[in-house]
Amino acid sequence: MTLLDSHNGAPTRYDLGAHSFPGYGEGAPLELPSTPDVQASILSRFLDGTHHALSDALVSVGNCARPIRLTGSSATVDAATGEVVSSFSSADAPLGELLVPCGNRRAHVCPACSRVYARDTFELVRAGVVGGKTIPASVAQSPLLFVTLTAPSFGLVHGVREKGKRCRPRSSDRVETCPHGVRLACQRVHDEDDPTVGAPLCSECYDWTSAVVWQWHAPALWSRTTTYLRRALADRLGVPRSRLREVAAVQFAKVAEYQARGLVHFHAMIRLDGPDGPGSTPPLTGDDLAAVVRDVIPTVTVTAPPAWETDTPRVLAWGAQVDVRTITNGPADLRSSDELSAEQVAGYLAKYATKDVTNVKGDNLHSRPQLARMRQTCDELHAIAVTRAEHRRAGQPSVVQVDGHGRDPYALLGQRAHMLGFRGHFSTKSRRYSVTLGRLRRARQRFQRLTAQAQREGRPLDTRDLERRLLADDEDETTLVIGSWVYAGTGWPRPGDAALATAAAARAREYDLWRVARRKTTTTH
Numbered sequence: 001m002t003l004l005d006s007h008n009g010a011p012t013r014y015d016l017g018a019h020s021f022p023g024y025g026e027g028a029p030l031e032l033p034s035t036p037d038v039q040a041s042i043l044s045r046f047l048d049g050t051h052h053a054l055s056d057a058l059v060s061v062g063n064c065a066r067p068i069r070l071t072g073s074s075a076t077v078d079a080a081t082g083e084v085v086s087s088f089s090s091a092d093a094p095l096g097e098l099l100v101p102c103g104n105r106r107a108h109v110c111p112a113c114s115r116v117y118a119r120d121t122f123e124l125v126r127a128g129v130v131g132g133k134t135i136p137a138s139v140a141q142s143p144l145l146f147v148t149l150t151a152p153s154f155g156l157v158h159g160v161r162e163k164g165k166r167c168r169p170r171s172s173d174r175v176e177t178c179p180h181g182v183r184l185a186c187q188r189v190h191d192e193d194d195p196t197v198g199a200p201l202c203s204e205c206y207d208w209t210s211a212v213v214w215q216w217h218a219p220a221l222w223s224r225t226t227t228y229l230r231r232a233l234a235d236r237l238g239v240p241r242s243r244l245r246e247v248a249a250v251q252f253a254k255v256a257e258y259q260a261r262g263l264v265h266f267h268a269m270i271r272l273d274g275p276d277g278p279g280s281t282p283p284l285t286g287d288d289l290a291a292v293v294r295d296v297i298p299t300v301t302v303t304a305p306p307a308w309e310t311d312t313p314r315v316l317a318w319g320a321q322v323d324v325r326t327i328t329n330g331p332a333d334l335r336s337s338d339e340l341s342a343e344q345v346a347g348y349l350a351k352y353a354t355k356d357v358t359n360v361k362g363d364n365l366h367s368r369p370q371l372a373r374m375r376q377t378c379d380e381l382h383a384i385a386v387t388r389a390e391h392r393r394a395g396q397p398s399v400v401q402v403d404g405h406g407r408d409p410y411a412l413l414g415q416r417a418h419m420l421g422f423r424g425h426f427s428t429k430s431r432r433y434s435v436t437l438g439r440l441r442r443a444r445q446r447f448q449r450l451t452a453q454a455q456r457e458g459r460p461l462d463t464r465d466l467e468r469r470l471l472a473d474d475e476d477e478t479t480l481v482i483g484s485w486v487y488a489g490t491g492w493p494r495p496g497d498a499a500l501a502t503a504a505a506a507r508a509r510e511y512d513l514w515r516v517a518r519r520k521t522t523t524t525h
Contacts, residue, residue, distance in 0.1 A: 030503040041496025053094040054497060060094065063112040063505040064101040065498055066491050071097055074483025076449070085479060086456065097488055105353065105426070112505035120440045121427055122350035125253050125269060128434035129327075129342040131279070134471050135434050138279035141331035143272040143286035146345050147293060149225070150319040151214055151263035155206035156184060157370075158196045159260075164189055168201070180204045198260030199370045206370075208377040212421045213304050214316050215263055215374075216413060218256075219424030221316060222266060225300045226252065226430075229270075232296045237283055248283050249273045251433040255352040255426055262374040262420045265319075267349060269327075269433075277432060286329040293324050305400050305409045308384050353427040374420040382414030435471065443470035449479075 032038060045051040061067045073089040090098045104110040105117040123133060129144065131137035158167050167186035170176075176184045182202040190197050200206035214221075234244040254268035272289050274280030284292075297318055304314045327342055385408045388398055392408075403409055416423045447470055454461040492498040 030500065030507055032499050032503050035495075038496045038499045041494040042500065043496075044494065045496065050095070054500070056094040057099055058497075058501055058504060061099045061101045061112075061501075062116065063501045063508065064099075065110040065112060065502050065505070066102045066104070067099040068102060068490055069097045069099060069488040069493075070485040071488050072483060072485035074481055074485070077480045077482055079478055079480050086453075088483075090485075095493070098485065102490070111502060111509065115505070115509060117437075118350045118353060120437050121255075121353040122346050123440060124429065124434050124437060125346040125349050126343060128251065128253055128269065128271060128278070128429075129346055133435040133440070133467070136279035139271070139273075140328070140342070142279065142328065143282055143284065143289050143330045144326075144328040144342060145268075145270040145286060145290055145293060146323075146325045146327050147268045147270055148265060148321075148323040149222075149268070149297065150265040150321045151211075151218070151259070151261075152317060152319040154208075154211040154214075156201045157206075157261050158186055158188075158190055158194075158199050158201065160190050160192055160194075160197055178202045178205050195368050198262065198368065203369075203373065208373055209307055209311075209381070210314060211261075211263060212374060212377045212381060212413075213307060213314055215421035216410070216416075216423060217302050217304050217316050218264055218266075218422060221300065221302050221318065222254070222424070224302055225297065225318075226250070228296050228300050229293060232292050233272075233284075233289075236288075236292055246275055248275065249277070249432065251278070251430045253349065253427070253429040253433050255349045256422065256424060257352045258420075258422075260368070262368075262371045264422050267352060269345060269349065271433065273432075278434075281331060284330075286326040290324045290326050294322070297322050307381050307400075307410060309388075309399055349427070371420065375417050378413050378417035378421045381410050382417065385410040385413065439471060446470050 032042075045054050071090045073087065075087045076085045077083065078085055088098075090096065093099065101113050101116070102110050103117070104113050107114040127133040127135045128139065130140045156168070161167060167188050167190055168184070169187055170185035178184055178201075180202055182205070184201050186201065188196075230244055230250055231241050233248060233250060234241040237244070237247055239247050249272075251271045251273055252268050254266050256264040256266055258264055270289070270293065271278075272282040272284060272286075274282045300317060302316045304316055306313055327345060388400060389408050389411060392398055392402075400408065412423070413421060447466075450469075451461055492501065
């Protein structure tokens with residue numbers, strides 16, 4: 001079902017050169033599924049007169065697809081006097097329940113909340129690059145790198161080659177054959193959407209176990225990389241490692257992204273600060289820092305315990321494809337990368353932060369068999385770990401040692417099978433890189449409270465020094481919110497409500513894309 005505009009009964013489409021969007025503005029149609037339950041649900045809102053309340057509810061949660069429903073009440077109290085400034089009850093909410101956005105970062109789960117997460121991530125990364133949000137503007141002169149780290153090869157796979165070249169061309173007299181009789185050649189030209197991309201040439205030759213074990217330990221590999229980098233930086237500066245903070249500090253923001261073969265690679269912004277924190281004068285240039293990073297990465301290893309009794313430990317490392325780019329060289333030489341600007345990189349990281357394995361496999365795991373095999377291997381290694389734990393409880397010794405918590409090192413692998421064994425956070429940052437996501441969320445909540453208070457008092461919102469007030473520490477709060485809430489459920493009460501939320505979120509995104517394309521077109525002309 002499509003809600004049509006009032007001009008000619010057809011969805012509006014606007015074209016701007018190569019950009020094409022279904023619509024924008026208040027009159028743009030919403031494209032909704034034509035299932036009977038959705039149609040009946042939407043019609044029921046008009047019949048019982050709750051369509052206006054639904055509209056207000058959608059606005060209150062920003063078109064969240066799976067809002068959390070709460071019942072109860074709260075009061076806002078002046079922290080100094082104890083006076084109750086205002087009160088709120090779920091009975092006063094548009095649909096009789098307080099709706100809270102789900103906050104899910106994954107775009108396929110909630111498009112609206114993932115966009116908020118992406119915007120927050122963009123602001124977080126951007127603040128660490130150009131300043132703002134409590135970070136001084138002088139940070140824009142700090143040495144800055146954009147680093148990409150990949151997984152090693154666990155066997156030959158199909159891939160997209162540069163300049164439209166064939167995947168693995170070999171003449172008939174030069175084709176190698178693996179021990180399983182598979183010809184190790186591919187004459188095809190693959191594109192990004194080809195489900196063959198990332199699949200092994202020979203599934204039996206591919207080391208699935210090592211791939212899953214590497215994925216399981218990838219967070220530890222990144223953590224060790226940051227440790228080794230700080231040690232190497234101290235050695236480069238000629239200071240004791242324990243006193244590096246007195247001379248310089250390494251800050252970073254990184255995100256993980258799945259490759260077509262099912263393994264993650266990491267994109268990171270690495271910044272070098274002086275001893276006085278963000279924006280202070282660093283002791284090295286960006287090129288110097290890049291040289292240290294390039295020297296460190298090949299030396300980083302993590303030894304993974306064996307996966308079963310007759311297995312051997314594995315020494316894990318980064319793959320051969322490592323990209324280190326200097327975005328900003330430093331205050332004495334403010335040249336920057338000709339290919340990437342700092343804000344472009346912030347946009348890339350924000351985009352990657354809302355993705356997960358679903359963006360590789362789509363709706364069907366079996367459309368890319370290598371992903372199904374990765375998940376199967378996760379389940380197999382988890383089953384082995386469970387059996388090993390049972391034998392250990394029965395007093396049988398094992399060559400696989402337990403971790404510091406007394407757990408088998410692969411005991412929790414089954415819980416991450418749907419993530420193909422990756423157990424880390426998709427976006428992380430060092431403590432002093434920039435503002436935190438939690439602080440940005442609190443600022444958004446404070447802005448809503450300040451706006452509501454200004455409306456109640458019938459006065460305009462005072463925007464003087466607004467950013468400082470919104471990002472102030474909790475101890476600077478002048479009011480307290482005290483409430484009692486009970487969980488009532490997750491998701492919209494009716495299927496048509498969820499369909500409208502998803503459709504409205506999609507239209508909002510298209511409108512934003514249209515505005516960006518329009519700005520670019522205007523700038524070009």
